[in-house]
Amino acid sequence: MKIPFASFEPMHNEIRAELDEAYNRVMDKSYFIQGEECNKFEEEFAAYCNTKYCVGVATGLDAIYLILRAMEIGVGDEVIIPSNTFIATALAVSYTGAIPVLVEPEIDTYNIDVTRIEEKITANTKAVIAVHLQGRPADMDAINIIAKKYGLKVIEDAAQAHGARYKGKLVGALSDAAAFSFYPGKNLGALGDGGGVTTSNKEIAEKVRALGNYGSDYKYHHIYKGTNSRLDEMQAAFLRVKLPHLEKWNDERRKIAKRYLTEITNPLIKLPATTTEDYEHIYHVFAVRCSMRDELERYLNENGIGTVKHYPIPIHMQKAYESLEILEGTLPIAEEISRTILSIPMYYGMNDEEVSYVINKINSFYYYRR
Numbered sequence: 001m002k003i004p005f006a007s008f009e010p011m012h013n014e015i016r017a018e019l020d021e022a023y024n025r026v027m028d029k030s031y032f033i034q035g036e037e038c039n040k041f042e043e044e045f046a047a048y049c050n051t052k053y054c055v056g057v058a059t060g061l062d063a064i065y066l067i068l069r070a071m072e073i074g075v076g077d078e079v080i081i082p083s084n085t086f087i088a089t090a091l092a093v094s095y096t097g098a099i100p101v102l103v104e105p106e107i108d109t110y111n112i113d114v115t116r117i118e119e120k121i122t123a124n125t126k127a128v129i130a131v132h133l134q135g136r137p138a139d140m141d142a143i144n145i146i147a148k149k150y151g152l153k154v155i156e157d158a159a160q161a162h163g164a165r166y167k168g169k170l171v172g173a174l175s176d177a178a179a180f181s182f183y184p185g186k187n188l189g190a191l192g193d194g195g196g197v198t199t200s201n202k203e204i205a206e207k208v209r210a211l212g213n214y215g216s217d218y219k220y221h222h223i224y225k226g227t228n229s230r231l232d233e234m235q236a237a238f239l240r241v242k243l244p245h246l247e248k249w250n251d252e253r254r255k256i257a258k259r260y261l262t263e264i265t266n267p268l269i270k271l272p273a274t275t276t277e278d279y280e281h282i283y284h285v286f287a288v289r290c291s292m293r294d295e296l297e298r299y300l301n302e303n304g305i306g307t308v309k310h311y312p313i314p315i316h317m318q319k320a321y322e323s324l325e326i327l328e329g330t331l332p333i334a335e336e337i338s339r340t341i342l343s344i345p346m347y348y349g350m351n352d353e354e355v356s357y358v359i360n361k362i363n364s365f366y367y368y369r370r
């Protein structure tokens with residue numbers, strides 16, 4: 001049996017006619033940037049997340065960057081992020097001129113360890129970026145309490161968490177502003193790049209919109225040195241087709257995760273922490289840990305099962321971040337995760353037989369030499 005790590009096919013086959021219709025609608029209008037589709041999607045996504053505003057931008061990376069710019073975070077400032085996240089979280093901070101300060105995650109949720117945030121706060125700290133990694137909400141109450149105590153802004157990096165809920169509330173509405181990515185592989189993905197900022201803060205919404213439109217508040221009037229970062233009409237139209245299906249797609253992923261969590265019983269495999277009802281995970285990825293990770297990966301691949309390492313090199317050990325001067329060994333939990341983590345197939349449309357095949361193969365894995 002061949003099971004890819006991820007597949008768009010089952011999802012796109014179901015909505016193909018609607019996607020074609022959306023494409024035709026935009027082509028017929030011949031209006032491609034800053035039109036009605038983007039406006040409507042922004043309204044619909046803000047309504048879904050229960051925020052007052054959504055601003056479409058070009059990518060998830062830009063969404064984080066533009067929020068930081070709107071908060072006037074820059075040179076001389078520090079921003080706390082988890083040491084275990086996709087590099088975009090750190091890059092967005094670096095683009096503003098601020099320094100990303102890395103805080104270790106919990107080993108079994110992979111999310112920021114809230115008990116280790118305070119020790120990294122200095123007089124220069126301006127914000128905390130909470131990443132809902134893999135689709136599991138971070139502990140937002142704890143983060144918001146710390147932020148309030150020190151007068152810090154809170155940003156959610158919700159790029160992997162569309163539709164995840166924390167204590168019953170959707171992510172995207174749990175901080176000053178949240179960044180979403182609509183990269184095709186995300187749980188809500190366009191057919192190209194896309195991003196969005198959700199917030200209920202009018203000033204942030206307006207500033208993000210202006211900053212993403214050459215710093216312009218109205219045409220040819222420029223109040224900031226902005227950039228060009230907008231969600232185009234075609235992608236917005238596709239996202240409008242997909243949004244009403246998101247809850248169903250996430251439910252299906254949860255069912256697969258539930259089977260993985262109960263049926264993977266191999267003692268060599270460490271499963272992620274289960275969730276309580278306060279943390280509604282959407283399983284953007286399902287990642288296990290194994291001390292023989294590379295052998296496990298080779299074995300699964302040889303058996304036709306696709307895998308990905310999220311992520312094999314932590315930020316502080318990347319060449320791009322040599323300048324942070326954080327030595328190997330300094331962030332042992334992020335390092336341990338990078339050495340042992342492996343994401344297994346997880347996508348809408350994976351059938352029971354395929355899930356069983358993955359489970360059986362993982363359960364029959366033992367350290368083998370060739």
Ligand SMILES: *Cc1c(COP(=O)(O)O)cnc(C)c1O
Nearest residue numbers: 059060061086088159160181183
């Ligand atoms: C995908 C992702 C981003 C960046 O989104 P792009 O749309 O690819 O720019 C940022 N943070 C996290 C956690 C992500 O997974």
